[in-house]
Structures are given as C-alpha cells and as structure tokens.
Amino acid sequence: MILTNYHTHTNFCDGKEEPETMVKEAIACGLSVLGFSGHSIYPFASDWHIPIDRIPAYVAEIRRLQEAYKDKIEILCGFEADYLPPISSAPQAPYRALGADYLIGSLHYLVTATGCFTVDDSAKNVAAGIEAHFKGDGKKAVQEYFAAQREMIRQGGFDILGHADVVRRRNGELKFFDEESQWYKDELHETARVIAQADLIVEINTGGMARRNTTTPYPSPYFLSLLARKDVPITINSDVHNSGYLNYAFAEARKEAFNAGYREITYLTKADGRLARKTTSLEE
Numbered sequence: 001m002i003l004t005n006y007h008t009h010t011n012f013c014d015g016k017e018e019p020e021t022m023v024k025e026a027i028a029c030g031l032s033v034l035g036f037s038g039h040s041i042y043p044f045a046s047d048w049h050i051p052i053d054r055i056p057a058y059v060a061e062i063r064r065l066q067e068a069y070k071d072k073i074e075i076l077c078g079f080e081a082d083y084l085p086p087i088s089s090a091p092q093a094p095y096r097a098l099g100a101d102y103l104i105g106s107l108h109y110l111v112t113a114t115g116c117f118t119v120d121d122s123a124k125n126v127a128a129g130i131e132a133h134f135k136g137d138g139k140k141a142v143q144e145y146f147a148a149q150r151e152m153i154r155q156g157g158f159d160i161l162g163h164a165d166v167v168r169r170r171n172g173e174l175k176f177f178d179e180e181s182q183w184y185k186d187e188l189h190e191t192a193r194v195i196a197q198a199d200l201i202v203e204i205n206t207g208g209m210a211r212r213n214t215t216t217p218y219p220s221p222y223f224l225s226l227l228a229r230k231d232v233p234i235t236i237n238s239d240v241h242n243s244g245y246l247n248y249a250f251a252e253a254r255k256e257a258f259n260a261g262y263r264e265i266t267y268l269t270k271a272d273g274r275l276a277r278k279t280t281s282l283e284e
Contacts, residue, residue: 002280004267005246006035006078006160007104007203007237012058013039014048015241023065025243026073033074033269036062037104041082042094049082059099074269076101080162083152084109084116095157102268102275104203106162107149110141119145120166123173130176138176139183142167146187150194159268159275160235161195163205163218172214179220188223196230201266201277204257206249207239217253221260228261233277235266258282 008022009015015022019036026034038058039049050058062077069075079095081103082088095103108118110133117129119141134141145167153161165188171177177184195202204224208214219227227234236253240246257265264279 001265001282002032002267002278003030003247003250004033004035004235005031005238005240006033006037006076006102006235006268007080007162007205007207007239008034008036008246009039009080009239009241010036012054012061013050017243019061019065021243022240022246023069023073023075025246027069029247031073031247033076033267035076035078035102035268037078037080039082040079040095041084041088042079042098044087050079055098063099076268076270078102078104080104080106081158082109083107083148083155084111085151101270102160103158104160104162105152105158106166107145107152108166110144110148112144120163120169123170126170127174127176138174142177142184143187146191150191153191153194153198153200156198158200160201160203160237162203163207163239164191164195164202165219165223166205166208168218168220169208169213179222185222188226192223192226192230192232195227196232201233201235201268202227203235203237204253205237205239206253207237209252210238210240210245210248217249217256221256224256224260228257233264233266233279234262235268254282 010019041049045051066075079100108120109116112133114133130141205218238248263282266277266279269276
C-alpha cells in the first residue's frame with residue numbers, strides 16, 4: 001500500500017515544527033507523498049492562519065524541500081482554504097496563483113447575522129458560540145454547518161474535503177445534538193449526495209483522535225458508509241500539527257474504510273507537472 005498524508009500543518013501557521021522536520025519524519029514513517037496544507041483564509045488571516053506576507057516564504061520553503069528530498073519522497077505544496085463567505089469563498093484562482101499544487105476545502109466558521117465563531121475550538125468557546133449565535137439551539141447550529149458546507153462544495157475550487165463532520169468534535173463533551181437522530185442522518189445523506197455530485201475526494205481525518213476529542217475519525221462510520229455507497233473517493237490524512245502524529249491511527253482509519261465498504265484509497269501525485277489521482281489497495 002502507498003502511504004500518503006496531505007493534511008500537514010507547520011510553524012508557518014498553527015503547527016509546532018518546521019516543514020523539514022515533517023519531511024524527515026514522513027520519510028521515516030514510509031510515506032510516499034507528503035502534502036503541506038497551511039491554514040489560509042486568503043486574502044485575510046487570523047492568528048492560526050499563515051500571515052499573508054509569509055505565504056511567499058511558505059511556498060518557497062516547500063519548493064526547496066521538494067527539490068532537496070526528491071529522491072526520497074514526493075512533496076506537494078497546498079493550503080487548507082477556509083470557507084468564510086463573503087471574505088474567502090472562491091479559492092481556486094487566488095491559491096493557484098500563489099503556487100498551490102492542491103487545496104483542502106474546510107469549514108471551520110459558522111457565520112450568522114450576529115457574527116461568527118469556529119466549531120473547531122475549545123468546548124467552552126463552542127458552547128459560547130452556540131449560545132450567542134443560535135440561542136443555545138445545537139440542532140440549528142449543526143444544520144447551519146452542513147448547509148454552509150454544501151454551499152462550499154457546490155462552489156468548488158478545491159481537491160479534498162477536509163474533516164467533513166468536524167462539528168461533532170466537541171459533541172462528546174457538550175452533547176448539543178444527537179448523532180442518532182433522524183434529522184442529523186438526513187443532513188449526512190444530503191451532504192453525501194452533494195459531495196458525490198462534485199466528484200470530490202473526502203479525507204478520513206484522524207486529527208480528532210490524535211487530540212483525544214473523538215474515538216473515531218472524521219467522517220463518522222455512518223457518514224463514511226453513505227459516501228462508500230456513492231463511490232466517493234477517499235484518502236487518509238492525519239491533520240498533523242506535531243510530527244509525532246504524522247501517521248497517527250492510519251491502521252484504524254483503513255479499518256474504518258474497509259468496514260464502510262471501501263477497497264481502495266485515492267492519492268494525489270504530480271504527473272507530467274499536473275496533479276493526478278491514483279489509487280492503492282486497502283488490502284495490500
């Protein structure tokens with residue numbers, strides 16, 4: 001099996017280590033492809049995104065590493081592009097111009113008439129956001145999350161869908177919605193349908209497990225089974241911020257994929273200077 005990871009954060013954004021440290025660990029772990037995906041909300045930035053004036057340096061460093069380690073590992077330069085309309089909502093053109101090989105499209109923020117907050121935050125801040133912007137209605141917040149994600153998917157411009165149900169990250173602590181409820185399953189069914197129409201790769205993301213927030217990857221086993229029924233391609237990523245977790249729980253992720261009905265994993269590579277999809281067997 002070919003091992004890859006496309007969801008890698010470094011000290012250019014909110015990661016803990018330099019890109020070269022990640023490269024060396026990826027080689028040690030036996031990865032064939034390592035993709036860097038610095039947080040970005042171009043043309044703006046928060047304290048956990050790559051500062052705008054640092055983007056050229058980020059791209060230059062990833063390109064340097066591509067050349068320096070080309071005989072040992074394939075390295076790709078990407079961004080995890082936040083969807084935050086109207087500030088940052090159509091990523092393809094500006095990010096490609098910045099030098100991106102690929103993009104992960106992710107929804108972290110919920111935007112309401114009273115402001116915005118991120119669902120990928122501490123339990124305290126998520127609870128405060130739901131209270132302030134949804135009057136404590138967790139169901140409404142979750143429905144708005146998936147509605148916004150479907151808007152992002154329909155707009156397109158990215159290659160991989162990031163942590164598709166990260167809204168459940170703090171649900172184990174806060175219990176602000178019931179993951180077994182029919183309305184929630186309806187949201188997953190509709191989102192899976194939109195994903196399949198967009199021909200996107202969905203990542204199985206083990207970051208929630210690494211940070212002890214979830215016991216299963218994103219997407220949940222049920223959500224993943226819906227994607228499998230629609231033949232949505234998947235890849236396995238660790239959403240790593242520390243090199244010690246670069247291939248964290250990949251064996252569990254492969255098992256979840258197999259149990260959902262998958263027999264192949266999709267990976268991205270550069271062929272003749274262009275990004276290409278290839279597959280590797282789950283059973284190798």
